[in-house]
Amino acid sequence: MDTRSTVTWKIGGEAGYGIISSGTMLARSCTRLGYHIFVTNEYPSLIRGGHNIVTVKISSSPFHALDEDLHILVALNKETLELHKDELLPGAVVVFDPKDTDGSELKTRDVALCPVPFFEITKSFNGEPVMRNTVALGATVAFLGLPAETLLEVIKDQFEHKGSEVMAHNQEIARAGYDYVISKYSTVTFAKLKTTQKSEDQLIINGSEVFGVAAVRAGLKFAAIYPMTPINAIISFLADHAKSLGIVYKQPEDEIAGINMALGASLAGVRSMVATSGGGFALMTEGLSLAGMLELPVVVDLGMRVGPATGMPTWTEQGELQFAIHSGQGEFPKIVLAPGNARQIFSCVVEAFHLADKFQIPVIVLTDKYMNESQWCVPKSVFSGDIVIDRGKMVHALDLGKEIFKRYDLSVPDGVSPRSIPGMKGGQFFANSYEHDEIGYVTEEPAVREKMAQKRLLKFQSIQKVVRPPDVYGDPKSEIALTCFGSTVGAVLDALESVQYIVSGKSVKLLHFTWCFPFPTESVTELLSDVKTIIDIEQNGTSQLASLIREYTGIACTHKITRFSGRPFTPKTVLEAVIQNL
Amino acid sequence: MDTRSTVTWKIGGEAGYGIISSGTMLARSCTRLGYHIFVTNEYPSLIRGGHNIVTVKISSSPFHALDEDLHILVALNKETLELHKDELLPGAVVVFDPKDTDGSELKTRDVALCPVPFFEITKSFNGEPVMRNTVALGATVAFLGLPAETLLEVIKDQFEHKGSEVMAHNQEIARAGYDYVISKYSTVTFAKLKTTQKSEDQLIINGSEVFGVAAVRAGLKFAAIYPMTPINAIISFLADHAKSLGIVYKQPEDEIAGINMALGASLAGVRSMVATSGGGFALMTEGLSLAGMLELPVVVDLGMRVGPATGMPTWTEQGELQFAIHSGQGEFPKIVLAPGNARQIFSCVVEAFHLADKFQIPVIVLTDKYMNESQWCVPKSVFSGDIVIDRGKMVHALDLGKEIFKRYDLSVPDGVSPRSIPGMKGGQFFANSYEHDEIGYVTEEPAVREKMAQKRLLKFQSIQKVVRPPDVYGDPKSEIALTCFGSTVGAVLDALESVQYIVSGKSVKLLHFTWCFPFPTESVTELLSDVKTIIDIEQNGTSQLASLIREYTGIACTHKITRFSGRPFTPKTVLEAVIQNL
Amino acid sequence: MDETKKIVSTEEFKTHILPTWCPGCGDFGIWTSLKSALSGLSIGSDDALLIYGIGCHGNMYSWMKTYGFTGLHGRTLPVAQGVKVSNHELPVIAIAGDGDCLGEGGNHLIHAAKRNPDITLILHDNQVYGLTTGQASPTAKVGFKTKSTPEGVTDEPINPLTLALTAGATFIARGFAGDIPGLTKLMQEAILHKGFSIVDVLQPCVSFDKIHTYQWYRQRLYSLEKEGYVPDNKIEAFKRALEWEEKIPFGVFYKEDRMTSEERESALASGPLIKSPVGVKDVEALLCEFI
Amino acid sequence: MDETKKIVSTEEFKTHILPTWCPGCGDFGIWTSLKSALSGLSIGSDDALLIYGIGCHGNMYSWMKTYGFTGLHGRTLPVAQGVKVSNHELPVIAIAGDGDCLGEGGNHLIHAAKRNPDITLILHDNQVYGLTTGQASPTAKVGFKTKSTPEGVTDEPINPLTLALTAGATFIARGFAGDIPGLTKLMQEAILHKGFSIVDVLQPCVSFDKIHTYQWYRQRLYSLEKEGYVPDNKIEAFKRALEWEEKIPFGVFYKEDRMTSEERESALASGPLIKSPVGVKDVEALLCEFI
Ligand SMILES: Cc1ncc(C[n+]2csc(CCOP(=O)(O)OP(=O)(O)O)c2C)c(N)n1
């Protein structure tokens, strides 16, 4: 029997909460068996109604992004068939309820129509209509050729806290879906997965949750986050775990309060963060400038979504790179990072807290709807390793009281002066948003102002010493380079790997920026100076990274691929666009 | 008798309101006699106390900026002598009250010490101590060799509304100061002005007032402005004239309310504006993005001051060029203008209202403390000419009602669709901050989203057709170019004119940007491509215009002159820095 | 509102989009009441501007055909004031959420009330941030478990009525999404009131609030009017507005005649700003002030 | 405040900068009262954090040597809450202006009161925006002519007391900048109060307000305490707080014991957040939730 190493599965139906969790349960079943998975959801900015879909890609080896083509489509309503029929691979398995449709919309297609009476099966077990998902899950596992037991176990873990009855009920229904397919469609083998070996535990976790885990591991103690798509999952994560982890999550009245609370916590001596999307970030920009002036560490999760204004809240974009870099009145140092996947979110967030303390500045981590709300599979070991926490320059109680404490000591070579914490004896100072002297007293003396401004700007140079160059994939000597930042990397990597980094006969390399600002000028100049063709790929309309590259290196990207429909790039769209541009 | 074409006068003393108005009165006296003047004040961010100074430059021919060197220093306290003695030209006239000091701090200097008993004279007329200014004014006019009558007339106009007694009292005291100098210091001729001819009426008006006059001439009807230095003068101007001009000024509860009120007014069909400084602007950036999405015209006066955070509120800087350009979540078109002097404020503001309507976008006019609070002399004719007001694409009532009105009609070639005004029959639409279709209904369809985003971005191209190149001064073929934007131009022009655009034997040209964004790429590329040496001059620490030039043309400025002490450039500092860099 | 004789059917407000609210959501009742309130006042789809917040409540515009403004989360009232001062002949109604206008936009509510513009605010008071899937809103009552308060709300709730009262609103009422005739009447009174009027509408959120159901409210609500309450005294209004839990009053709590901010604006004396000539032509006197 | 026996002289707060307020400004009285309140409570310059708004009032930090935070206009209270939750053993006092904390920052006042953190707010109520040279503040009374209201204020003033009351503040008092002993006492009570306390201080601005002088206030002020008023009832407090013009009460209007936001935060049960270990080490259970 032919089996595949990769299967892409999609389920669609009207909104409700079942669809998203069925994606998670399928993913967990697969990772528990050793597969790699990726789960995305697409839904309108509504609570109910509208078309919701979840896509899960399952593979026996690691990969970076979703594919467009489906091996299995599960339709919980008729609309799903209509909307997604063009995504079906020849031979694909199409599962639907004969109550909803006879499948005639796919009549002329080369697909395996597999009606499964979701509704009837659910009903025969006295289940609610919402439990059709569970039937579909059982059916899916059967089509994939996976053991029912793993799914039943996942269901157990999911529903255990609701009591053994609920749990058993769900298991029963899933099993019924599974059995139906086994008995009825034993010949439909199109979507059967190659068996694989499980090497280690993998988490199924969305990007915002990764952010939260990384933050608490890095010593976050206080977060003030006003709800906003696409960072709501970090609120749930922190609120749910506040008690057990001994941290505080506060829901502020607005984003302005959020950033100012976080700065208060930072001054008081604890690591703090905020999270928001573009609109809320706009409201925080004055506070960022304050952080710059007071030299207070703070980490900002800027979860980008489609703009401008309210835009399309539940769709993805990378429209705020330049806004983040230039945010806030006046001039002050900050760092902007842009992880591209779950592992990088973890490492960038840990790094962000470290850098914020090291340089006493705000650090912005750019995330987006796609990475925050998609579920990634990540080996547990990624999250559980040792993390060395260095709070940066903090004055010791013993060193205080001898002479007047200079919080903004100008004699430091790197622009970063040791700080005291309110309450420490002899550590008195003013955290002053007016221009100030070394103790924090207000000053308008030109010479002091100049020195204090220079001190802050000096941090740009200090940061240059730790700036990370872009990650380079492919042959570094290639004369064709692609450039991208943040989550776009997934689709680009899968595209390039699928052709072994050879496009139209030419070797291609990729520069992926997870560190965007201060710009890694030196390394990028080196990496791009002998390159003839530079194709910049961004999930926005104005190619903001390309602008940065030009601003700092003078080098112009020769081609710019943009996408601003709210839909993430796929490997196929990337590859086609790159070929077209060559 | 030797006379001069230019005199720089300074008065200093403790805060209080007299000092600033004495500068204005001196300036008025001079312009009424045909001189050109410029008045700046420097004061700390305090209501009382601290050292306040006003400087007036008076010249028989037009000029662009203040000089550093003083011909007359009037000290209303001892501190003034100490602080400003190094600014005195050899032979300069130093006026002080013998009660405050014997002038010994200037003993070794080549200056004309001219004690005038301000206090005693004031007292002898039963005047308040604050009226010492008036004595000083009379004395000043005598040292300048100007007729007392003009000053007395100015005093009359100034105090008339307070009753004839107050008026006469002030006149008397000014006259006494004048007479004292005439009788006592007839030999002190160092600061005598060349006589001049008055050609036309000139206004003494500060930059914010020019903004206000321009706005109401351009059809402003509604302004919502939260107080903030350095734009408070436009509040007073609009509040004081609201009744007579038939406009509405509202003090909003915060800047967020301000921009949203202005957008409401704009939607309702009237020209509207806001004004603020960097911190308030930060709070408005979400609203700017909304304007971009709704395609609503609005004009923003961004009065820059020293940042970051609260910074030095009463000192000048140009730190928000890049922030202005990139402000707001997501991607949308806007225009950023940067007038360099009072005339340019007038023309840029009129232009701003025009462009905002023409492209249905927010237009930001960058001003700063220096230009807003300095008083300029501007011929009356500059303000009184005809202004053609074109509200841009507005749908006519007669064209409505036939078919469904498409507020966001996608078929327009320039990205700008005609708009209706709420209340018009048949003009119903949604001003929708969510992505929307042509009527304004929400949409998340990728194709519609793409088209609507493209429509907005198309405006960038339409704007390129009317983009203004930088003003070029000097020989366009020079191989050395200076670049600057906004108010820095004054000092640079005076510096270059003083050496006839030849520095170190080489011809130098100046590119002055009053239109900053969308960047005039084509013209700048042409103007700079054959230039060997480019010296960028900015009142900030990170050379933001230079970054823009590089970003859009790839051309790097070879030298960067920055200044961020809060003190404006002077012709001398500019010239020295340029010479040093050559 | 110059054509009060005009017949406006609620059908006029229909769009091609069907409501996407959860079945049973209190927003349905508010929407239905609003449509009949407007039609009863002969305000048709071209005759007024409705300004919506961002939240489930704000989604209403998609199925409510009038001039509409859906701006930023929390900012309905500043927009409304900007519109009203520019065209005070246009009825302006703000449709806001409790998160929207007591959380993000709390400051604007106080200051709008203080100024008394002739604007009506319909406040969808459902104790949650519905659209962001169920965090506690500022009106959430103590003990209520939500996504952001898994241990239950511990803060005191904000009371929109006492808040509006202390800030100077001149018409303060509470309605119930489950009482369409009553709510319609309150909305009409509010719209007809000259000045800043607020109708706080108790709105069950069937998805994220399993406590404050229609049932829960019905068991507690009582009509102020039926009790003979006269809404002309701030202290009495304050007292009533503090009632909760056992007995919850609805109806008009307070009403007062005060000049509106538009009436106090001299530039509007001769007509709406949008109708005055554009661009000051005669500047001679103005310029002479500076010479 | 663990060293309550310590002797703190008001001299301890001295800096090298002399006050730059206008001679006669009410801020002097507030400053003097604050210094003696702190010294009376043995709170020295290293023992507390004072958080200042931007305005004339906020300039106080320059001549007030304690840990100080001078942040953004309007944002004292969020900062204060962030500090307090991180170190609830530290006394945290916000020094705010009426423009600062009722205009720009009005929303934060309501929400701080709602949460009841153990913070004291001293509100410099001078009816103007002093530092920006005299525009009307939210508390400016009707008719008052200012730079932004040349025809006189027409809006209703905001009443900080009723606002705080309706928002849930647990200690609400009014003091007078001209009554240093009385104000000192109120401040001490406020600081000692466990929960969100606000002292609204009537503060003459001698430069921009020629009406509400010391004299004007003295003629009208009366002591609640002397009248035997008991500050334990919201409705009575509301009534008293509405009094103005002829008779103006001062003293404590309302006081209530309620759990503070810190007391309700489980992470703080075992001590301040700054003292808990940094970085979660044992993540096994947490990670297993995701497998
Ligand atoms: C500045 C900003 N912050 C946050 C959001 C995200 N957001 C959208 S709706 C909403 C809350 C809605 O709650 P509410 O106003 O009570 O409306 P409901 O959904 O309950 O009707 C939030 C926080 C936003 N759009 N803009």
Ligand SMILES: Cc1ncc(C[n+]2csc(CCOP(=O)(O)OP(=O)(O)O)c2C)c(N)n1
């Ligand atoms: C965001 C922002 N907006 C405006 C300002 C300008 N500003 C500084 S102080 C002030 C008003 C001060 O008034 P108030 O708080 O009453 O203090 P007072 O001077 O009366 O003590 C304003 C508006 C600012 N610094 N920041």
Ligand code: SF4
């Ligand atoms: S989530 Fe609640 S408020 Fe939103 S539509 Fe559903 S029931 Fe209504």
Ligand code: SF4
């Ligand atoms: S302006 Fe008023 S508040 Fe400010 S210092 Fe002077 S008197 Fe005090």
Ligand SMILES: [Mg+2]
């Ligand atoms: Mg709500």
Ligand SMILES: [Mg+2]
């Ligand atoms: Mg004030």
